Amino acid sequence: MRIVRSEKLWQALALLLVIIFFGCRLIPRRGISQECCDEIIQYGWSRGEVEGLLGEPMPQKVETRGITSITYFSMGGVWRDEDGNEIHVCFYGPGYSATSAEFIPSKLSFFEKIKGRIERRFPAIF
Secondary structure (H helix, E strand, O other), rough: OOOOOOOHHHHHHHHHHHHHHHHHHHHOOOOOOOHHHHHHHHHHHHHHHHHHHHOOOOOEEEEOOEEEEEEEOOOOEEEEEEOOOEEEEEEOOOOOOEEEEEEOOOOOHHHHHHHHHHHHOOOOOO
8 A cells, every 4th residue: 555645635635624624614504595484484383493493583672762672572583694684574373373474685795795704703814
């Protein structure tokens, strides 16, 4: 069995591993997509099931008589991923099942999304 001693081969393998590592770190983390939105409505999921899929909703600002507080909207929720994609879900009925959901895609370009992911996941570089 012959051991490969080519320095360029080892450098290429190391570079490939670095590219794979950083590439995997740039994959989106949460499943905010049109498919998730369609699935939530199709099966009339409960709030707990939606939170199991998408995580905690974003806190909503509620202003009452000049006092601003942050609360979780009980009859609906907004979920946003790191790229700016959003799903707005309304719950209604005895079991508070999902009655409507709307997917709002991000207005960021592909390069803006990648730049944002790099800045958030590799803060030491910037």
